[in-house]
Amino acid sequence: MTIQLHCFGESGNSYKAALALQLAGLEWAPVFVDFFGGQTRTAEWRDGAPMGEAPLLVHGDVRLSQSGAIQQWVSDRSGLHAGHGDEKYEVLRWVLWDNHKLSSVAGMTRFLMNFLPEAKRPQPVIDFNLGRLRAAYGTLDAHLTGRDWIVGDGITNADISCSGYLYYPEPFGFDRAEWPAIDAWLDRIAARPGWKHPYDLMPGNPSDRQDGVPT
Numbered sequence: 001m002t003i004q005l006h007c008f009g010e011s012g013n014s015y016k017a018a019l020a021l022q023l024a025g026l027e028w029a030p031v032f033v034d035f036f037g038g039q040t041r042t043a044e045w046r047d048g049a050p051m052g053e054a055p056l057l058v059h060g061d062v063r064l065s066q067s068g069a070i071q072q073w074v075s076d077r078s079g080l081h082a083g084h085g086d087e088k089y090e091v092l093r094w095v096l097w098d099n100h101k102l103s104s105v106a107g108m109t110r111f112l113m114n115f116l117p118e119a120k121r122p123q124p125v126i127d128f129n130l131g132r133l134r135a136a137y138g139t140l141d142a143h144l145t146g147r148d149w150i151v152g153d154g155i156t157n158a159d160i161s162c163s164g165y166l167y168y169p170e171p172f173g174f175d176r177a178e179w180p181a182i183d184a185w186l187d188r189i190a191a192r193p194g195w196k197h198p199y200d201l202m203p204g205n206p207s208d209r210q211d212g213v214p215t
Contacts, residue, residue: 009204012165016067024078032203053116092160110172144181
């Protein structure tokens with residue numbers, strides 16, 4: 001039975017789940033979610049996904065949202081990317097750090113800077129978030145200096161989670177050239193067999209909408 005991942009290309013959280021499935025070599029298929037058209041706010045969507053979120057993994061009786069939970073489900077099926085022994089707690093620590101300190105801020109900032117009409121973009125909020133993001137980039141770059149992967153000697157869910165937003169081309173306060181350890185690490189992830197850019201791995205692209213902004 002093919003795993004379905006309800007997702008959309010602009011979503012870094014969807015990308016974390018899609019990339020976990022892709023790199024684990026599991027049989028899966030993306031199902032487009034029209035987030036900008038309001039699909040996740042409908043009663044029909046929330047009937048099957050009470051948290052109102054994408055991504056949503058569906059496989060038999062399993063319906064699972066939250067990218068970190070989906071990554072762990074993929075690891076449990078594939079035996080990959082969760083860490084070995086006590087490393088699994090370090091992997092979890094970085095996934096939680098990413099969800100709180102990096103991806104949550106990057107996702108919101110990228111949305112405010114790119115996917116709202118310019119007149120509705122709250123500049124003081126954006127400026128505050130950009131400061132928080134610089135601190136997060138600094139933490140990650142310092143940790144990666146002198147090492148290939150966030151935890152251990154191979155790619156784990158920590159790497160998949162923390163990189164989730166960092167391949168997107170839209171501006172959100174991240175310039176790879178400023179962070180050499182992150183830059184090299186992103187290249188290592190992209191060199192993994194099966195890796196694809198988010199806009200190639202999942203349906204949905206800003207170019208699908210007029211001026212890249214939802215109407």
